[in-house]
Amino acid sequence: MRKKLLVSAVAAATLLLAVPASAATPTPGAPGAGDPYYPTYGDGGYRISHYDLRLKYQPATDQLEGTATLLATATQDLSSFDLDFALNISEVLVNGHPAKFAVAGVQKVAVTPQTPLAAGSRATVVVRYAGVPSTVSTYGFTAWQRTPDGAVIADEPEAAWWWFPSNDHPSDKATFDVSVLVPDGTQAISNGVLTSQSSKLGWTRYNWRENKPQATYLATLAVGKFDITTGTSPSGIPVLNAYSQDLGDNADAARASVERTGELVDWLSGYFGPYPFSAAGGYVPNVPTHYALETQTRVFYSPRQFANGANASVVVHELAHQWYGDSVSLERWSDIWLNEGFATYAQWLWSEHEGEGTAQQLADYVYGSHPDGDAFWTVKPGDPGAANQFDAAVYDRGALAIQVLRTTIGDQAFFALLKAWPAEHRYGNGTIAQFQALAERISGKKLDDLFRTWLYTASRPAAPAAAGARLAAAAPVAEPRSWQQIKAAQQH
The missing domain is CATH 2.60.40.1730 (tricorn interacting facor f3 domain)
Structure with a gap:
């Protein structure tokens, strides 16, 4: 810490x-x-x-x-x-x-x-x-x-x-x-829309604008030599992606992943509601780090995210943050579950869409992979502490809690909730307590026990009947085919 x-x-x-x-x-x-x-x-x-x-x-x-x-x-x-x-x-x-x-x-x-x-x-x-x-x-x-x-x-x-x-x-x-001035032949990438660029006396100025509220940590800047692609999503959202010209062996896998941004933004809109910003995209610079980050409208991806081939799942994760984390941001850092739990759950939904493991199978796998006494259960996704904000439990146990919520309140209320949260707090901030209140209002159910057990208890919860029989099964659950791609989004 x-x-x-x-x-x-x-x-x-x-x-x-x-x-x-x-x-x-x-x-x-x-x-x-x-x-x-x-x-x-x-x-x-x-x-x-x-x-x-x-x-x-x-x-x-x-x-x-x-x-x-x-x-x-x-x-x-x-x-x-x-x-x-x-x-x-x-x-x-x-x-x-x-x-x-x-x-x-x-x-x-x-x-x-x-x-x-x-x-x-x-x-x-x-x-x-x-x-x-x-x-x-x-x-x-x-x-x-x-x-x-x-x-x-x-x-x-x-x-x-x-x-x-x-x-x-x-x-x-x-x-x-x-507005960034860089030597000619070098580009500057930032959030939002490129409103203009001009060159004079060996320097080029790039002017970027993000016209929706943005948290300071979500502001990004990349300077270098990039190959830039532009287009629109099927629904018409402008998309700009950029790739360092020296990505080496990871270049094609990066493009095969990030170039799906427009398709995936529109797919996620079906779960979370209208895309909240005026542009979308991502960039892949030549850096040695492993992580990706949901920098608003222009996601940062390390090339190492694609070292094992294309990974649309990590793109889904970071784009899901545009609703859960960017448009609706944390009120305090202990609310990190509202970011990482839901971005991970979006990957579970994508896995189900691709036929590589249902959300319930992924929940079964997470629960079955961590027996009683495993340190995994000591991290509370609802208040993990500054040292554990990005612990695997915040992502995996966090998504597991969402699946338990889904099976408890039913699909109709659950999918209404997924859209209602980013709609009610659009361009603002939110807390877990506010999310619970909204879930209770939409479902008509009291959820104190569920949230306390799955987000705030430092031990392995008993599997609730509503989560399905397999969650409580003693036999090991086979690793879903999507698992390794899902885990890539958690690298730091």
């Missing part, structure tokens, strides 16, 4: 003593968004509605220069606020006036405007900065990956610090304009 910063109780007590209770004195924003897993991430004193990022990147030196304009609204009378950022800042302006700024923690910059911000007031924050992102390590790691011809940023639960200042928590979502 990464080291966390703690607020000094002595300092807090001193502040309380120094300010009369009746005074309306502006105070600093809360040191964090209030997430118990990551108490220093974000700031509790403001919200961001839009990020405008104007960047220049030189692949040869990994030098990044940027001007970020943040449109913010104060949620309290605010004397100062924090930005999550790790590069070198040269200037900060708040409402056009120079502001004081200072490093305040591992990934924190404290900003003090000349004039305090009143609760409810809007502010324009401009930050000028530069640095070499690959040399920056916070909490002992870096999310910025250099490639032979550029760089990639795509990581979870944090990625923004290495390339733009932000209020870095998924509870504060915003729209994005990302």
Whole structure:
């Protein structure tokens, strides 16, 4: 688990003593968004509605220069606020006036405007900065990956610090304009729609726009030499995919998988409702990592996802996140089941569609593969802890819980629920408690015992009768043909 910063109780007590209770004195924003897993991430004193990022990147030196304009609204009378950022800042302006700024923690910059911000007031924050992102390590790691011809940023639960200042928590979502200047012959890929590009004096500028709210960790940037394909899904959704020109042996398998994006977006719409964004696609850079990530509208795939051949299942997983995780985002990181459990279950539905194992057979296999006493059951998908957010149990036990929910409430209510959740929380955030309440409203059943047993109990649950006889069977269950492709989506 990464080291966390703690607020000094002595300092807090001193502040309380120094300010009369009746005074309306502006105070600093809360040191964090209030997430118990990551108490220093974000700031509790403001919200961001839009990020405008104007960047220049030189692949040869990994030098990044940027001007970020943040449109913010104060949620309290605010004397100062924090930005999550790790590069070198040269200037900060708040409402056009120079502001004081200072490093305040591992990934924190404290900003003090000349004039305090009143609760409810809007502010324009401009930050000028530069640095070499690959040399920056916070909490002992870096999310910025250099490639032979550029760089990639795509990581979870944090990625923004290495390339733009932000209020870095998924509870504060915003729209994005990302404009990137790179040397001619090099391309820049980001979220949303490419609105324009132009070349001058040896440099090319790419302008990307994501016009729907996006969590900061879902913002991505890839610079390099790519083969780019464009088209539409059968229903007309624009699709843009990009492949590094030096993927080697994995190139064809990657294309055979990611080029199915349009088909799979439309297929998933049948389960989850209308696709929530104005574009879809993915990119495969030449990086050594193993994972894929649901970066909004433009999924990041490691080429190693396709080392064993084409894998449409991992594409299904990441595209399912566009509904469960991107359009409807976490309210806090302990709600990770709402992301990974449902993206994994989408793979189970795809397996059933392809005749490679039904959802019930996959549930039987997961349950039967982990006997009593297996450490697998000690991870609670509904609250796994920061160290276990991406544990196999969050994915597999999480999907198993969804299958138990399906058999308990019946297919009619279950498939109505799959569409209702992304419809009711579209472009917002949600919690597991809210999801349970919706499931109870749609099904007419009380589900406290089910959610407590399958999401919040650190032991192997007894197989409920509603889940089917095979789930409780003592005999080993054969591995479904889809299993290895499903598991590939869990690599980190």
